Amino acid sequence: MGKVTGFLEIDRQTAKYQPASDRIRHFREFTLPMSDAEVGKQAARCMDCGIPYCHGPTGCPVHNQIPDWNDLVYAGDWETAVRNLHSTNNFPEFTGRICPAPCEEACTLNLEDSPVAIKTVEQALADKAYKLGLVVPQPATTQSGKRVAVIGSGPAGLAAAQQLGRAGHRVDVFERESKPGGLLRYGIPDFKMEKHWIDKRVEQISGEGVTFHCGVEIGRDRMLADLQAEYDAIVYCGGAERPRDAGIPNHGLSGIHDAMPYLVQQNRRVGGEPVQSRGWAAGEIWAGAKHVVVVGGGDTASDCVGTAFRQGAVKVTQLDIRPQPPKTENKLEVWPYWATKMRTSSSQAEGAVREFQVATLEFVGEDGVLTGVKCAEVDERRKPIAGTEFVIKADLAFIAIGFAGPFETGLLAEAGEALSKKADSRGNVAVAADDTSYRTSMDKLYVAGDVRRGQSLVVWAIREGRQAARAVDLELMGTTTLPR
Numbered sequence: 427m428g429k430v431t432g433f434l435e436i437d438r439q440t441a442k443y444q445p446a447s448d449r450i451r452h453f454r455e456f457t458l459p460m461s462d463a464e465v466g467k468q469a470a471r472c473m474d475c476g477i478p479y480c481h482g483p484t485g486c487p488v489h490n491q492i493p494d495w496n497d498l499v500y501a502g503d504w505e506t507a508v509r510n511l512h513s514t515n516n517f518p519e520f521t522g523r524i525c526p527a528p529c530e531e532a533c534t535l536n537l538e539d540s541p542v543a544i545k546t547v548e549q550a551l552a553d554k555a556y557k558l559g560l561v562v563p564q565p566a567t568t569q570s571g572k573r574v575a576v577i578g579s580g581p582a583g584l585a586a587a588q589q590l591g592r593a594g595h596r597v598d599v600f601e602r603e604s605k606p607g608g609l610l611r612y613g614i615p616d617f618k619m620e621k622h623w624i625d626k627r628v629e630q631i632s633g634e635g636v637t638f639h640c641g642v643e644i645g646r647d648r649m650l651a652d653l654q655a656e657y658d659a660i661v662y663c664g665g666a667e668r669p670r671d672a673g674i675p676n677h678g679l680s681g682i683h684d685a686m687p688y689l690v691q692q693n694r695r696v697g698g699e700p701v702q703s704r705g706w707a708a709g710e711i712w713a714g715a716k717h718v719v720v721v722g723g724g725d726t727a728s729d730c731v732g733t734a735f736r737q738g739a740v741k742v743t744q745l746d747i748r749p750q751p752p753k754t755e756n757k758l759e760v761w762p763y764w765a766t767k768m769r770t771s772s773s774q775a776e777g778a779v780r781e782f783q784v785a786t787l788e789f790v791g792e793d794g795v796l797t798g799v800k801c802a803e804v805d806e807r808r809k810p811i812a813g814t815e816f817v818i819k820a821d822l823a824f825i826a827i828g829f830a831g832p833f834e835t836g837l838l839a840e841a842g843e844a845l846s847k848k849a850d851s852r853g854n855v856a857v858a859a860d861d862t863s864y865r866t867s868m869d870k871l872y873v874a875g876d877v878r879r880g881q882s883l884v885v886w887a888i889r890e891g892r893q894a895a896r897a898v899d900l901e902l903m904g905t906t907t908l909p910r
């Protein structure tokens with residue numbers, strides 16, 4: 427259980443960052459690794475609670491066995507800890523970097539505002555796995571003779587492909603982009619997670635017998651009907667990246683963009699790919715020397731903020747219609763659930779001006795070019811308060827108010843009415859039977875990740891990919907040893 431008195435003796439420490447003035451000069455990761463000794467001390471704080479909420483239903487979605495690997499790290503047995511971590515999470519180097527860590531919210535020590543630094547320990551363990559040479563292909567020892575197609579190579583598709591390959595099926599992954607990774611590669615900026623981590627995993631998964639076919643969109647370059655004829659099962663992990671429509675007047679002015687084309691462009695630039703890409707019709711977007719306004723208060727908005735600073739924006743203002751949350755939550759009301767409280771992302775901490783409880787009334791421009799964003803304060807019903815209007819100078823504005831579901835093109839257009847959707851009108855795909863079947867209304871077609879849940883988290887996508895793989899294996903073989 428870590429050290430019996432660890433939580434009394436040792437203060438919580440998380441990985442430190444490079445100073446903002448240094449890290450905005452580059453697009454690389456900026457977390458400073460902790461020494462093994464310090465990671466061991468942080469793991470020692472774990473109390474091995476009778477009910478470890480951190481890995482229970484309110485904590486880690488993949489049910490990482492957090493108290494177990496904390497104990498192993500404290501004891502210095504990194505190798506067994508790495509094995510334990512990989513038994514529940516295919517890609518801990520992703521989640522160790524970019525998971526918002528609901529586990530830490532659910533940690534009992536969070537009642538005292540000093541949860542175990544679970545995410546920091548996870549990242550250290552994941553990176554140690556590479557240093558120790560433990561991330562190697564683990565091919566299946568026997569082949570099932572079954573063929574499975576996975577559509578989409580985001581975290582859900584990668585997890586599904588790896589699990590199915592290890593179960594002995596012949597797996598082909600189809601990805602419409604030029605490289606695998608989904609939003610991990612083209613949405614999430616490099617400064618949060620460098621892309622060589624995806625390349626290393628793709629190398630491992632390929633070594634396990636999975637074949638990646640990039641630049642192939644199912645429903646356009648190859649049809650779903652062909653796959654249904656050729657494969658025993660198909661797992662659709664297509665994501666949900668259709669932006670919500672903000673409906674702000676004058677959004678046709680030049681200088682206004684949805685967040686995704688902007689983020690995709692910068693990721694392609696860093697990755698040495700041509701900046702313009704499939705589907706995103708916009709010229710090159712660059713924030714250098716500009717006044718930037720980001721509409722929206724979530725993670726995608728934060729990523730726009732951090733990217734704009736790195737491109738040399740003069741000023742970045744972020745608008746959030748919600749009221750400023752309290753500094754701390756009432757633990758007895760919300761613990762062990764995720765709390766609404768004032769959180770400052772590393773990007774916001776780089777100098778963003780944050781405006782809360784404001785609505786964006788309209789974009790303002792001259793000769794078709796954006797010059798400002800007209801706002802007003804809102805009341806508790808989010809209605810603009812007359813007389814509080816003000817204009818923020820802007821040469822560039824990004825709309826980052828969330829995602830409405832998948833684009834109704836490609837596979838979804840081909841499937842049409844045959845593929846049942848959820849009743850919430852967002853266009854996310856519904857499962858036919860109970861939630862654990864992952865089966866859709868179409869023959870041989872399973873679904874996992876954001877395209878089923880709606881835009882969510884990487885750790886949820888990994889969980890869905892793992893569980894969908896199990897459902898497929900069970901259906902094809904009548905029995906399965908893949909974990910839930």
Ligand SMILES: Cc1cc2nc3c(=O)[nH]c(=O)nc-3n(C[C@H](O)[C@H](O)[C@H](O)COP(=O)(O)OP(=O)(O)OC[C@H]3O[C@@H](n4cnc5c(N)ncnc54)[C@H](O)[C@@H]3O)c2cc1C
Binds near residue numbers: 667
């Ligand atoms: C800007 C941004 C920042 C985020 N930051 C975080 C974060 O910090 N932490 C976190 O946990 N989560 C974050 N998320 C959410 C997270 O990235 C997603 O929840 C996760 O990537 C979903 O995984 P997925 O595999 O379901 O879908 P995706 O990652 O969207 O992958 C879907 C893939 O399917 C491919 N595809 C779709 N249709 C077809 C087709 N017909 N044929 C072939 N290929 C197809 C797409 O090209 C794509 O590669 C962020 C999301 C965004 C947009």
Ligand code: SF4
Binds near residue numbers: 522527
């Ligand atoms: S994947 Fe996320 S929730 Fe699970 S242990 Fe890691 S940081 Fe915590």
